[in-house]
Amino acid sequence: MTVIASRAAEHPNKSTAASSYLLLRLPAWNLRLQRLSNSKSQHNALSDKLLEIIIYFACFIQLSLASRMLSEAVVDQAQPLQYHKGPLLTGKISVNLIWYGNFKPSQRAIISDFVASLTSSADSATKAQSQPSVAAWWKQIEKYYHLSGSKKAPLSLFLGTQLLDDSYSLGKSLTDKKITELASRGQQKDAINVVLTASDVTVDGFCMSRCGSHGSASGTARARRGLSKFAYVWIGDSTSQCPGQCAWPFHQPIYGPQSPPLVAPNNDTLSHSEVNHTDPLFSTRVLRE
Template sequence: MYSLVFKLFLVLSLFQICVSGRKLAEEEEGNQFQLLKYHKGALLSGKISVNIIWYGKFKPSQRAIISDFITSLSSHSKSTPLNQPSVATWWKTTEKYYKLAGADKNPSSSSLSLTLGKHILDENCSLGKSLTDREIRKLASKGDQHDAVNVVLTSADVAVQGFGMSRCGTHGYAPGLGKRGTKFAYIWVGNSETQCPGQCAWPFHAPVYGPQSPVLVAPNNDVGIDGMVINLASLLAGTATNPFGNGYYQGPQTAPLEAASACPGVYGKGAYPGYAGNLLVDTTTGGSFNAYGANGRKFLLPALYDPTKSACSTMV
């Protein structure tokens, strides 16, 4: 299981690691993938459905924000202004990992296409409102276990082991049903609005520790859900490029730096610890964002590590 640790707690040290990694990559000619090492394992590939298990009560408007984000990954919305950054172009950075892994030589594993799958509602919290990792896996198993990533989203009143203390979400894998040796990938992200927004909803909430800067307005006017989008985006990138613990990562296998977590706290150009970077601002709502999505949505997404440039890639 690979947790999305608090960016704010580690941003100073991890930012330095990212910078140091880029310098090393530039100095070592011919090795453009210095920061994240490929461990020769499978990447997530093919046509994959993203199934969402909604645990606890979510408003229809909140479910729509998350659904639109997932839908935006695979298509450039007609409502997106020309030559403007989109969720789909943000996601294309992950394709570079596949090419470096040599997956393009195998047509069956050369690409990944994500589509919004099933919605499973558990509004009455069948397992209670205090969950362990084992129970998260149990909830994740309710989704399809073939050609799927099952995403468990917990509402603001649900406590999860380690949430608000050491992580904002996590991704992992579990044994699947049917043929022996099968496994499926899953993700968990919690709504931090009332429990730990200072750890998991920055830059839409003041951080508990570290440099203090003006709080940004959430692009969809929902601090908890917009924070979940950031964490879900980061974990989806980690799941695609390191689904079973032997793909692209750096550091210990149990707490790896991955495609997004290798660029902590970076959202736009000029970012530094405590400052998310230069972002777009909605002139009507004042919301800060860096990507357009489906149905006129605007999202703030984390920078992804670009293996071909040995640098954190931002769209704005």
């Protein structure tokens, strides 16, 4: 385990599934209509034809509605978080990065820069010139603190310690338990530990049901009431394992409109797709603590 010096720094939806189901069922319905027509030839052929037209017309309407709903979902990607009156993280919180596997220095720099930029600089002139910024996006979280009526110090995130495990100390096939074990290696008090796994590391459920996860676990430090808890986030590298599921919009999705994917600003699909998943996981972890 190597400690790195800190720097001062699915999209398929129900509409898509419905469309795919209807497309697969059309040949079967057509075959059933043919059998119906053969077995009941004494019936009026015009009635059978009319029934076939009605079914195809209904399918066309469903497909059109599904396509329209999917297109609208792509245009509007806003997914506001709902505050459920639970406790929120407050005060100064360090974000510790735990790199599991082999990563390029440039990839580590992109993620660490993103974390460092969550808190705005003290130089207001620089902030004004650099809008929109990550810090401005993150300030949207403050509205939930206003709703909670908390009188505690507001949340302030900063980049903490970075740990590099390029020897795969827990193997290349990880369970949720091993992810939690990796997360526990970071600072546990007033911290969010982010575990990032390399492209040759498989994790239970990765690509099939999730692209990342977040949670909390009991730490080793003692608190007033038993063991303390620490928060963590895990994000996998999907660029080689399942880019169509988890690397969108920097890769064409398996389902939905096949528009050209976005080009990552630094030509590094891995880092930017991980940042893309870090946004919602980070926000949800903070608001659910």
